[in-house]
Amino acid sequence: MPFTIAIDGPAASGKGTIARAMARHFGFSHLDTGLLYRAVGALGGDPIVAARGLQPADLERDDLRSAEAGQAASRVAAIPEVRAALVDFQRRFARSEPGAVLDGRDIGTVICPEAEVKLYVTASDQVRAGRRALELGADVAQILTELRERDARDAARDVAPMRPADDAIMLDTSDLTIEQALTQAIAHAERVRA
Ligand code: CDP
Ligand code: CDP
Numbered sequence: 001m002p003f004t005i006a007i008d009g010p011a012a013s014g015k016g017t018i019a020r021a022m023a024r025h026f027g028f029s030h031l032d033t034g035l036l037y038r039a040v041g042a043l044g045g046d047p048i049v050a051a052r053g054l055q056p057a058d059l060e061r062d063d064l065r066s067a068e069a070g071q072a073a074s075r076v077a078a079i080p081e082v083r084a085a086l087v088d089f090q091r092r093f094a095r096s097e098p099g100a101v102l103d104g105r106d107i108g109t110v111i112c113p114e115a116e117v118k119l120y121v122t123a124s125d126q127v128r129a130g131r132r133a134l135e136l137g138a139d140v141a142q143i144l145t146e147l148r149e150r151d152a153r154d155a156a157r158d159v160a161p162m163r164p165a166d167d168a169i170m171l172d173t174s175d176l177t178i179e180q181a182l183t184q185a186i187a188h189a190e191r192v193r194a
Helices: 015-026 034-043 047-052 056-060 067-076 080-094 107-111 125-136 140-156 178-193
Strands: 003-008 029-032 099-104 117-122 169-172
Touching (some): 003 015, 003 107, 015 029, 015 099, 015 117, 047 080, 067 140, 125 140
Parallel strands (some): 003 099, 029 099, 117 169
16 A cells, blocks of 8 residues: 655745655655646646646746746636646555655645645744745745735635645744754654554
8 A cells, every 4th residue: 555645834834845855765756736736827828728738748847936836826726627637646646656745735635635644834924935035036025925925815715725634743844954844754754654
């Protein structure tokens, strides 16, 4: 049976960094599900058509990391038909042998409610904005506004809103280095595996 690790949390909380490193540690495949929504948003046109026809090459575009792409992703991600079109691919990926790590907003609640490990990664708004501003070389105040707007939309939508699963372990990385956050995340997953 494949082993699934579901990692959710708000923008720039550190979930992608933890997901990538956990996948490397366990020899699992990793899927950044935010890229699917970023690609649908970036393709333009009818987002439902874009989601239904999404191709692997669409995830390789180099303009998907920008704040604008994040906002576009958040808008298309509130459309039920867009989310529905992306479910099968994510669930199939989650069954990769010997295991898979998926990070996003609804992995523990909707995509993989049966995941063996569920983490909900958070950090204060200020810390998250600071980290993302550093990555993008952008203004912290502007990024803070963008992240808050996106988080509010993601948490308020009717379909698959961003929220921790009831059985998720909460990991606040505000005062943790990447290494410290990773040590805690891996220790939890190792306990579950044992
Ligand atoms: O995937 P998500 O948007 O949640 O965040 P990320 O891309 O993993 O992390 C955002 C930035 O914060 C990256 O530049 C990480 O290196 C950094 N980070 C950090 O400084 N300290 C942590 N404990 C986790 C991430
Ligand atoms: O890296 P960051 O946390 O800033 O964003 P992301 O994970 O790339 O996600 C971009 C947007 O896609 C989010 O703001 C959500 O609106 C949407 N998303 C979602 O609805 N469900 C997921 N499983 C992943 C992302």
